[in-house]
Amino acid sequence: MARGQRKDIDGSESVPCFYGKELRFQRERSVLTLEQLVEGSFYGATYLSEIERGQRRMPVDLARHVDRVLKTDGYFERCCEDVRRARRQGHAEYFERILEAEKHALTIDEWCPTVFPGLLQTREYAWAVVRATHPLETDEETQAKVEARLERSRLFEDDHKTPQYWVVLHESLLRQPVLRPEGMAEQLGRVVDLVRRRRVFTQVLPRSAGAHPFMFGTAMVMTFADAPPLVYTESLHTGHTIDDAALVAAYRRSYDLLRAAALPPEASLAMIESAAEEFRNAKHPG
The missing domain is CATH 1.10.260.40 (lambda repressor-like DNA-binding domains)
Known part of the structure; x- marks a missing residue:
């Protein structure tokens, strides 16, 4: 300019x-x-x-x-x-670098086997997860965390800045009744909507897959146009950002192997839609 x-x-x-x-x-x-x-x-x-x-x-x-x-x-x-x-208002200190980085990423590849990733969560699901991990905090404190998490999901509403987001979900997430049936149907429907609108790519790792490269931990692998790639891993009350080139390359290879073990995107979408429909009918899909 x-x-x-x-x-x-x-x-x-x-x-x-x-x-x-x-x-x-x-x-x-x-x-x-x-x-x-x-x-x-x-x-x-x-x-x-x-x-x-x-x-x-x-x-x-x-x-x-x-x-x-x-x-x-x-x-x-x-x-x-x-x-x-x-x-980082509403976010943990250890997440601050990723909060900034995901807004500028070219690609984000995520594996989050125990809960739906924050970028995909509905308000009710986010509230349940935050309250479960911080049971003694006030409603105001929980609300601040929920709003901050939902703000991140605006990433998928900007056509000019949306990164290519690829997520592998474990099948158990589709079956675990974290919320009432209507709430779970809404959460699954949120994922389906993003896939249908071509905002995200989703694969499901079936329970029958057996041993796989990411049996331990979570991972968010990010690449950028103007900065080196990063990996973010998280456990209950801690998170770590990795920028060592050799480690980042190892995580990217493992993620590629994870994708190869998961169901194809079309079959994955069908499985998510089926689980959502069963929850809508008040049936436990497990």
């Missing part, structure tokens, strides 16, 4: 916008282009531009690089924590 056509940044809109505006000011004061400022880092000019507009979080390693080039005495590295706290 030409300098005369660029959009001004409203620093009062949010904490990320405030620091993004300061970043642009410091860069232009040093008479550097976006390309010149990111030179020598692992990030692209588009990535930095989105940080300046408050649309993306600045990673600590990039903040250190920017401070070094602009000679800002550690200012942007110190600001990272404020921006992280502003962005």
Whole structure:
């Protein structure tokens, strides 16, 4: 975009916008282009531009690089924590990097064998899961977590930014009555709707599949146009982001093997629709 056509940044809109505006000011004061400022880092000019507009979080390693080039005495590295706290409202601290990353991913491949992934959950299902894991918190605290989780699902409503999302679900998820029958039918129907609208690709790993590459843990494998790939794994009260290239490659190979063990997308969709119909008829599909 030409300098005369660029959009001004409203620093009062949010904490990320405030620091993004300061970043642009410091860069232009040093008479550097976006390309010149990111030179020598692992990030692209588009990535930095989105940080300046408050649309993306600045990673600590990039903040250190920017401070070094602009000679800002550690200012942007110190600001990272404020921006992280502003962005992760309603989410656990360990999830903050993924919360940002999934908005900019080219592809997301997910395996979540014990609950429907957060990106696919309905309001009632999300409430049940959050309340089960945080039984002593107030309704207001639970509601904040639920709203934050539902906000993530808007990812599938933007035609221009939707990543290619591929999820493998274990068959047991289709049979486990986490909610009343009508609630489970709605949750399964949500998945069917996203598949029918070509927002997601879904496969089901049948219970008869036996041993498979992902018998332990969860995984979210993400790729980007302007950053290295990431893997996110999660357990009950912790989550870990992996960016080591060799480990990421190993997770991607395992996910490919998992896909090969699962039912084809068409058969998977039919199984999900059948389970939803049985719940609608108040029958337990197990």
